[in-house]
Amino acid sequence: MLSFRPLPIMSLFAVVALAILVAMGSWQWRRYEDKVRAAKTPPAEMTLVEYSPLPEGLQLVYGVRDSEPGWRVFAPVRDGDTVVFVDSDFVPGPEAPSWRDIRYPRALTYDAPIQGASVRPGPPSVLASPPRPMDRIWYDIDLDAMARTAGLGQVADYYIAAPYVGADGRTQANPFARILDPLPPERHLGYAVTWWGLALMLVGVYFAYHISVGRLRLRPAEAE
Numbered sequence: 001m002l003s004f005r006p007l008p009i010m011s012l013f014a015v016v017a018l019a020i021l022v023a024m025g026s027w028q029w030r031r032y033e034d035k036v037r038a039a040k041t042p043p044a045e046m047t048l049v050e051y052s053p054l055p056e057g058l059q060l061v062y063g064v065r066d067s068e069p070g071w072r073v074f075a076p077v078r079d080g081d082t083v084v085f086v087d088s089d090f091v092p093g094p095e096a097p098s099w100r101d102i103r104y105p106r107a108l109t110y111d112a113p114i115q116g117a118s119v120r121p122g123p124p125s126v127l128a129s130p131p132r133p134m135d136r137i138w139y140d141i142d143l144d145a146m147a148r149t150a151g152l153g154q155v156a157d158y159y160i161a162a163p164y165v166g167a168d169g170r171t172q173a174n175p176f177a178r179i180l181d182p183l184p185p186e187r188h189l190g191y192a193v194t195w196w197g198l199a200l201m202l203v204g205v206y207f208a209y210h211i212s213v214g215r216l217r218l219r220p221a222e223a224e
Helices: 008-040 143-149 185-212
Strands: 002-004 044-048 059-065 068-079 082-092 114-119 155-161 216-218
Touching: 008 185, 044 155, 059 082, 068 155, 082 114, 082 143, 143 155, 185 216
Parallel strands: 082 155
Antiparallel strands: 002 216, 044 114, 059 068, 068 082, 114 155
16 A cells, blocks of 8 residues: 655645756757758748848847857848848857948848748747847847847848858858757757656656655555
8 A cells, every 4th residue: 555645845846846847848849840840841932022221230140150150140121111131141250240340241232132041930049148139149030129129110020041142252052041040959859858857857856755754655455
């Protein structure tokens, strides 16, 4: 016969902690599935023909290209009544430059059509470093907040990952056209396993402690 007398306060904290650990693991698992699905699905292509550049609205988003940290240049353009950000350049280096020192991409001032992958970013990650809106520095993509910072008004819920133009004038494929953040899918899978593993450890410690203090034990059935 099982005898179990749970400690009330410890049980309350254990239930709350268990719910948090399971939720974090589930969230990372969803991120893993989303990225695996995105990697298998070709990005939707988009072309903007008529637009007007907005040079005063530049934003910088942290990214890693070929294992090199740097800053993606998000340049806004106006398409009708809507502002669309264009991921148009990459500035290498771990230290964030001043957006005022970044030249607005020339390719967006020639009235040539803008072509690239249409990317709808997910919600900003809770694990990302805090942004610096006054400096227009972002560690995850938040299109609404980026537009508000520059006073741009209504913004599209997607951005265009256009090809980058190298120093030699040649275009290069945008390495961020298929991913939503620098972390590969396998990293999210590892995080999910870690959170769920901690949840199992918590359950084990909880019951082990109750056994050690005599609050959980098997008692022989009483004879009739």
